Amino acid sequence: DALPISANNNLELIPESLCRCNKLRKLVLNKNRLVTLPEAVHYLTALEMLDVRENPNLVMPPKPVDRTSEWYNIDFSLQNQLRLAGASPATVAAAAGASGTATKDPSARKMRLRRRKDSVQDDQAKQVLKGMSDVAEEKNKKLEENGDLRYTDLKTRRWDQSLEKPALNYSEFFTEDVGQIPGITIWQMENFVPVLVDEALHGKFYEADSYIVLKTYLDNNDALQWEIYYWIGQEASLDKKACAAIHAVNLRNFLGAQCRTIREEMGEESEEFSLVFGNVISYVEGGSASGFYTVEDSQYATRLYRIFGKKNIKLEPVPLKASALDPRFVFLLDHGLNIYIWRGAQATLSGTTKARLFAEKINKNERKGKAEITLLVQSQETPEFWEVLGGQPEEIRPNVPDDFKPVRPKLYKVGLGLGYLELPQINYKLSVEHKKRPKIDISPEMRLVQSLLDTKSVYILDCWSDVFIWIGRKSSRLVRAAALKLGQEVCSMLHRPKHAMVIRNLEGTECQVFKSKFKNWDDVLKVDYTRNAETVLHKEGLMGKVKKDAEKKDQLKADLTALFLPRQPAMALAEAEQLMEEWNEDLDGMEGFVLEGKKFARLPEEDFGHFHTQDCYVFLCRYWVPVEYDEDKKSKKEEAAEEEDDEEKQPEEDFQCVVYFWQGREASNMGWLTFTFSLQKKFESLFPGKLEVVRMTQQQENPKFLSHFKRKFIIHKGKRKSKDASLQPSLYHIRTNGSALCTRCIQVNTDSSLLNSEFCYILKVPFESTDNQGIVYTWVGRAADPDEAKLAEDIMNHMFDDSYSKQVVNEGEEPENFFWVGIGSQKPYDEDADYMKHARLFRCSNEKGYFAVSEKCSDFCQDDLADDDIMLLDNGNEVYMWVGTQTSQVEIKLSLKACQVYIQHMRSKDAAHPRKLRLVRKGNEQHAFTRCFHAWGAFRKPPA
Numbered sequence: 001d002a003l004p005i006s007a008n009n010n011l012e013l014i015p016e017s018l019c020r021c022n023k024l025r026k027l028v029l030n031k032n033r034l035v036t037l038p039e040a041v042h043y044l045t046a047l048e049m050l051d052v053r054e055n056p057n058l059v060m061p062p063k064p065v066d067r068t069s070e071w072y073n074i075d076f077s078l079q080n081q082l083r084l085a086g087a088s089p090a091t092v093a094a095a096a097g098a099s100g101t102a103t104k105d106p107s108a109r110k111m112r113l114r115r116r117k118d119s120v121q122d123d124q125a126k127q128v129l130k131g132m133s134d135v136a137e138e139k140n141k142k143l144e145e146n147g148d149l150r151y152t153d154l155k156t157r158r159w160d161q162s163l164e165k166p167a168l169n170y171s172e173f174f175t176e177d178v179g180q181i182p183g184i185t186i187w188q189m190e191n192f193v194p195v196l197v198d199e200a201l202h203g204k205f206y207e208a209d210s211y212i213v214l215k216t217y218l219d220n221n222d223a224l225q226w227e228i229y230y231w232i233g234q235e236a237s238l239d240k241k242a243c244a245a246i247h248a249v250n251l252r253n254f255l256g257a258q259c260r261t262i263r264e265e266m267g268e269e270s271e272e273f274s275l276v277f278g279n280v281i282s283y284v285e286g287g288s289a290s291g292f293y294t295v296e297d298s299q300y301a302t303r304l305y306r307i308f309g310k311k312n313i314k315l316e317p318v319p320l321k322a323s324a325l326d327p328r329f330v331f332l333l334d335h336g337l338n339i340y341i342w343r344g345a346q347a348t349l350s351g352t353t354k355a356r357l358f359a360e361k362i363n364k365n366e367r368k369g370k371a372e373i374t375l376l377v378q379s380q381e382t383p384e385f386w387e388v389l390g391g392q393p394e395e396i397r398p399n400v401p402d403d404f405k406p407v408r409p410k411l412y413k414v415g416l417g418l419g420y421l422e423l424p425q426i427n428y429k430l431s432v433e434h435k436k437r438p439k440i441d442i443s444p445e446m447r448l449v450q451s452l453l454d455t456k457s458v459y460i461l462d463c464w465s466d467v468f469i470w471i472g473r474k475s476s477r478l479v480r481a482a483a484l485k486l487g488q489e490v491c492s493m494l495h496r497p498k499h500a501m502v503i504r505n506l507e508g509t510e511c512q513v514f515k516s517k518f519k520n521w522d523d524v525l526k527v528d529y530t531r532n533a534e535t536v537l538h539k540e541g542l543m544g545k546v547k548k549d550a551e552k553k554d555q556l557k558a559d560l561t562a563l564f565l566p567r568q569p570a571m572a573l574a575e576a577e578q579l580m581e582e583w584n585e586d587l588d589g590m591e592g593f594v595l596e597g598k599k600f601a602r603l604p605e606e607d608f609g610h611f612h613t614q615d616c617y618v619f620l621c622r623y624w625v626p627v628e629y630d631e632d633k634k635s636k637k638e639e640a641a642e643e644e645d646d647e648e649k650q651p652e653e654d655f656q657c658v659v660y661f662w663q664g665r666e667a668s669n670m671g672w673l674t675f676t677f678s679l680q681k682k683f684e685s686l687f688p689g690k691l692e693v694v695r696m697t698q699q700q701e702n703p704k705f706l707s708h709f710k711r712k713f714i715i716h717k718g719k720r721k722s723k724d725a726s727l728q729p730s731l732y733h734i735r736t737n738g739s740a741l742c743t744r745c746i747q748v749n750t751d752s753s754l755l756n757s758e759f760c761y762i763l764k765v766p767f768e769s770t771d772n773q774g775i776v777y778t779w780v781g782r783a784a785d786p787d788e789a790k791l792a793e794d795i796m797n798h799m800f801d802d803s804y805s806k807q808v809v810n811e812g813e814e815p816e817n818f819f820w821v822g823i824g825s826q827k828p829y830d831e832d833a834d835y836m837k838h839a840r841l842f843r844c845s846n847e848k849g850y851f852a853v854s855e856k857c858s859d860f861c862q863d864d865l866a867d868d869d870i871m872l873l874d875n876g877n878e879v880y881m882w883v884g885t886q887t888s889q890v891e892i893k894l895s896l897k898a899c900q901v902y903i904q905h906m907r908s909k910d911a912a913h914p915r916k917l918r919l920v921r922k923g924n925e926q927h928a929f930t931r932c933f934h935a936w937g938a939f940r941k942p943p944a
Contacts, residue, residue, distance in 0.1 A: 007031050007051075016040055027051070034058045076558075076897035078904040083181060085561040091199075092181055170254040173247060179216050179226055179255045184276060187212040187247070189240040194247045200364065203277040207266065207509075208235040208287025210244035212251060215276050226257045229273055234266045235287065267473060282508040284365070300336035301501065302388060305513070306400070307332060310626065313354045315513055316406055317465040319499045322389040326400050327378060330355045335388050337371045339363065342385070344396070345378040349578045361522065362512045377574070407464035409517050411448060414458040414483040423460070423486075426452055448518045455507060458483040460490075461517065465500050468514050473507045558894070559852040563902045567840055568738065568858050573787065576740035580707040586623045588655060590708060593618040593679065594720060595671045600679050607720075609709040609798070613664040613698065614719045616671030618679055621658045621708070657687045658694060660705050664715075665698045665863065665940050699861035699934065703741045711743040711791055712798050715935075729822040732762040734792050735934045738858030745795050746935035752823045756931075757781040757811055758833035760792035762799070765822035775805040775818055782811045783832065830931065838876030839932045842902075844895040845869045851894045862933045863940055867922065870895035872902065873932060879903055879915045880929050884922050 006014070011032040018024075019040035026049040034055040041050075042063055052058055082092045173194055178185060186202055187194035189210045197211070205211060215227040228251055230244040248261040264273045266283065274281060305315040307330040315332065318324040325331055327344035330351040339359045343352045356375065363371040376385060378396065386392040411426040453459060453470060458479045461468040469487045471480055487502045505514050515521045571579075592603035595616040603617065611617060661675055672695065684691055694702055698715060706713055714732070731750045736743045745762065748754055755761060759781055766774035778796045780789045793808055800806065809819065820826050841856040841864060853872075856864050865871050868886035872879060872895070881899050883892060903915045920929055922939070930936040 014038070019044060022046065025049070030054050037061055076901055078901050078908070079181065081558075081560045081901050082564060082905070083183060084559075085564040092177075170250055174251060174254050178251075179214060179224065179257075182216050182218055182224075185214045185216070187214075189243045189247070192239060192243050194243075198369070200369075203280055204282050204284055204365070205231060205233060205266070206284050206287045207233045208237070208240075208285075209233050210236045210240040212244055212248050213264075213273070213276065214251060226252075226255055226259055227272070227276075228252055228257065228259060228261045229264050229276075230261060231264045231269075231273075232266065233283075233287065240287075283506065284509050285506070300334070302336065303334045303499075303501075304389070305332045305334070306330075307351055307355045307358075308406075312519075313358060313516065314406065315358075315516055317499055317501075319497070320389065322386065322391060322393040322396075323399070325389075325393075325396050326398050327396055328398055329400065332359060333385065333388060334362065337367060338384070339371050339373045340376055340385050340388075341373065342376045342381070343378065349575065349582055358512065358516075366511060409448060410462045411452065412460045412462065414460060414479055414486070416479060416482065426459070450518050450521045453507070460487060461514070462490075463517065465497050466513070467496075467500065467502045468505055468517075469502065470505045470510070470514070471507060558850065558898075560898055560901060562842060562853045562855045563898065564905060565855070567838070568855075570858070571739035571741070573740050580710065580741060583704050583707045584710075586625070587708060588622040588624055590622075591620045593620075595674060596721075598674060600675065609712045609714055610720075611662060611664065611698070611713070611715045612720045613666045613715065613717050615664050616667050616675070617662040618675060619660045619662070619705070619708075620683065621660065621705075623656050623658065625654055625656050656690050656692065657683065658692045659683055660702065661693065661695045662701070663695070663697050665937075697863065699744065699746075700863065703739070703859075706741050706743075711740060712795055713744045714795065714799060715744060715746045717747045727766055727768070729766065729824075730764045731823065732764075733935060734760045734762070734788065734795065736788065737860070737934065742859040743791070744934065748935050749937075750823055751827070752820070752825065753827040753829050755779070755781070755829040756833055757829075757831040758783045758785075758836070760784050760788055762792065762796050763819065763823055764800070764804075765818050772805060773803045775807065775822075776800050777814075777819055778806075778808045779814070779819075780808065780810050833931075835875040835877075835928075835932050838874060840874045841932075842872040842874075843869055844872065844891060844898055846888075846891055846894070851891075851898075853898055860933070862936055865922070865939075872899055873929060874902070874906075874915065875928065875932055876913060877915065878918045878928065879906075880918045880920050882920045882922070882925070882929075 005028045007028050008031040011029065012035050014029065014034070014037065016038040018027075019038050022044070023046050024044050025046055027044075027047060028049075028051045030051045030053040032055050034052065035057055036059050037052075039061045041047075041061065079092045184199075184202060186197040188197050188206075189195075189212075194212055210233060211231040213229040213231060215229075217225055217227075219225045228248050230248040232241050232244065245261070245263070251257075252259065252261055262270070262273070264270060269281065302320060304318050304320050304324060306318050306324075306326070308314050308316065318331075325342065325344070328346045329344055330347045331342045331344075332355050333340040333342065339362065341352060341355045341359060343349075352375070356373065359371075359373045363369055363373060374382070374385075376382065381392070412423045413426055414423060448461075453472065455472040456474045457472050458475045459470045460483060461470065467487055467490050469483050471483070484504065487504070490496075490502065503511065503514065505511060512522070590608075592605075592608055593600040594603045594607075595601075600618060659680070661672065663669075663671060680693060694705070696702060696705065701713075717730075729750050731748055731754070732745050733748045733754065734743070734745045750763075761779040763777045763779060764774060765777075776796055776799075778789075778792045780792065789808075796806055796808075809815070814820060839858070841860045843854050843856065843864075843866060845852060845854075845866075847869075865882060865884070867884040869884055870887055870891055871882040871884075873882060874880075879899055879902060881895060899917060903917060907914050918929075920926070925936075
């Protein structure tokens with residue numbers, strides 16, 4: 001703790017060794033001739049005062065910069081990229097700790113090396129200093145004995161300075177990385193201890209809890225600054241209130257912050273606090289465990305809901321009995337911390353998906369994410385499900401009338417008149433969804449919107465089987481009490497079903513079922529399996545935070561979010577078959593055409609599903625679609641009539657035609673030009689305004705188009721009518737990419753090294769005999785999926801008629817005579833396909849004006865490798881950085897940093913399988929890379 005004073009000494013430089021005194025607090029160098037100072041002066045972290053006044057020629061040394069972390073002004077550190085991707089501070093810190101690749105300081109390394117070198121001299125210096133201090137102590141003792149005072153005792157000390165301050169340890173409450181990264185961190189008080197809150201729950205506060213909120217930010221000098229708030233819920237217990245205040249002070253001491261801790265109370269938050277959450281704060285009933293009081297588990301009412309509605313999901317409460325189930329619908333059984341989604345045998349998959357999303361919202365917003373969601377299909381229910389419903393029925397029959405119309409909700413405002421209670425029904429004329437003001441007589445029939453609810457009022461929403469009481473935050477206590485009393489008596493006063501309930505909703509804590517009664521209030525989004533991210537972004541009408549984020553992405557210098565998203569899970573076979581069945585139910589008819597010469601000829605129906613790499617095909621598909629009318633364009637009479645019949649009435653069906661154009665990898669663009677000037681013109685004249693054209697290339701097909709061939713999608717080499725290849729043995733590889741919808745049987749080179757024990761193959765060995773055209777083998781790998789083995793046999797029977805001998809052979813039982821002779825010779829081949837569980841393909845590009853990484857879907861192919869971009873392929877063991885021939889140097893450098901970030905991230909997520917980085921140039925791909933692509937071959941040349 002030395003305090004060197006070298007003022008007025010005409011010094012031009014100071015020794016660098018002085019900067020090794022880590023505990024140096026004051027350095028007085030005024031009135032000298034200093035030219036500069038050692039760079040290491042920036043590492044004196046304990047320095048409180050540096051006096052360099054009256055040094056006219058002094059130039060301060062530049063701050064050391066770590067060049068390794070910056071490329072083109074972009075911080076590629078894993079922590080920074082995770083933070084940009086929206087990860088919580090805890091996740092960022094965990095990644096930093098797990099990766100073990102924290103940014104290293106080269107200057108600090110030099111200093112460590114110098115310290116090692118000078119360690120011998122340092123030891124000798126310490127001995128000299130010790131001897132000098134011993135001499136000084138003896139001198140002081142002699143002075144004391146002679147009655148003289150030491151210089152140090154002349155200075156009076158305050159009473160509190162003589163007290164020993166205990167060293168406080170906050171590590172049991174706060175981790176070392178707290179407050180070191182800009183962002184928001186929140187703790188919730190549980191049993192006297194602060195517990196980190198997940199980022200997904202930021203802005204949602206439980207009424208019976210207390211919280212600490214830490215905002216970390218950088219000031220104008222790039223120094224870390226903090227704001228510390230502690231929030232008190234109105235139902236919070238005494239211990240939680242006290243602990244929030246105490247630990248807020250502990251956090252300030254831990255950070256060494258100069259700011260004060262700010263108290264915030266529920267309902268009376270300051271503007272500064274509200275701005276931390278973007279002015280979006282919501283309250284949730286309940287709270288966590290208290291240190292003083294035992295909190296019983298929250299009691300949830302068990303309810304059974306029937307899901308209906310095509311465009312907007314609706315829930316109709318039904319009796320809690322198995323007899324209420326209907327095979328045509330999806331049902332949601334809410335049993336507290338167990339939520340079941342039951343799908344009837346005749347129900348649609350889209351209804352199931354919406355119900356699951358609705359259950360996820362209930363779990364997140366009302367159950368603290370602790371509920372377990374179970375998907376059940378009719379005839380595959382669990383015993384627990386039937387136990388809740390009172391037992392399994394003998395048969396589940398349709399019981400909902402075909403002309404069922406849900407009762408339209410009625411909204412009443414609770415008011416106190418002159419000594420009596422007023423309940424005026426709210427007209428929906430204030431609804432923002434209607435651009436023109438409608439007539440008053442039809443206004444009560446329109447849909448509810450959230451803007452009808454005033455924060456100073458109380459409302460009763462009567463939905464027949466449910467009665468909701470909504471209480472505004474600023475409503476008076478008298479009106480609240482009157483509404484609650486009235487709500488309790490409403491079911492006894494009016495005729496209501498036995499399962500009807502009165503549900504209380506405070507503003508900001510509304511339950512999901514209540515929100516679903518209103519238009520555009522936290523709606524479950526429509527699910528469309530055929531859309532991709534680009535079409536969603538291009539679609540008009542993005543709102544709120546989604547729109548802001550989409551606009552903000554254009555301003556970013558780098559967007560690596562895709563690297564931190566989880567891998568797309570494989571679709572279950574049953575779900576894929578259900579989706580396939582629904583798409584084929586909508587299909588009214590399909591006609592096929594193939595390009596022969598310069599004209600399209602009709603394709604025989606028996607050839608549907610057979611495609612050739614040098615040909616172009618056209619399929620005209622006619623679909624039935626429901627009619628949806630635009631409310632704004634209808635007359636008032638039509639509007640009134642529709643409201644009478646209810647919006648859920650099944651609309652009349654109309655048709656739409658989709659033309660799919662399919663082009664093989666080796667086909668020229670002449671096929672597309674021929675189509676646009678011939679068939680397309682003809683189809684447009686036949687179906688004006690109802691035609692959509694979809695252009696596809698081989699192995700990049702639309703999933704809906706693939707579904708029409710029911711997994712029998714076969715791609716042959718060459719042209720359709722070529723006879724040259726018929727006398728040569730041919731090998732076909734059957735593979736499924738991510739979903740049973742994306743199953744293809746593609747002809748590959750006739751080479752046994754391409755076999756794999758986890759797949760099935762078809763080998764055709766032709767004969768020159770007229771009686772027997774040849775023999776066909778279905779080869780089943782020992783680790784192949786049984787369903788895929790059965791499919792392979794079906795495809796073989798579909799491809800070849802009885803003029804061929806057909807045989808299914810298991811791996812290891814191949815006949816030498818024709819199988820190995822036909823395939824060429826027996827060579828070593830892969831015995832596993834673990835890469836199928838891990839394979840991911842990313843595209844790195846700066847075509848949008850900034851560097852961005854995007855992920856291809858799990859059904860990727862060789863032609864997705866863009867020649868002017870960098871591609872990242874993860875096979876579970878290595879991450880390959882594939883470089884195209886037209887790639888810029890800037891993209892290569894940025895992609896290399898992105899690749900390193902991804903490897904660090906995967907090391908923190910999956911430490912057991914660290915990835916290695918491999919560089920691959922186009923045309924030099926090794927086998928471990930090419931096997932991740934179905935039917936790898938020569939690169940496609942630019943079509944003529």
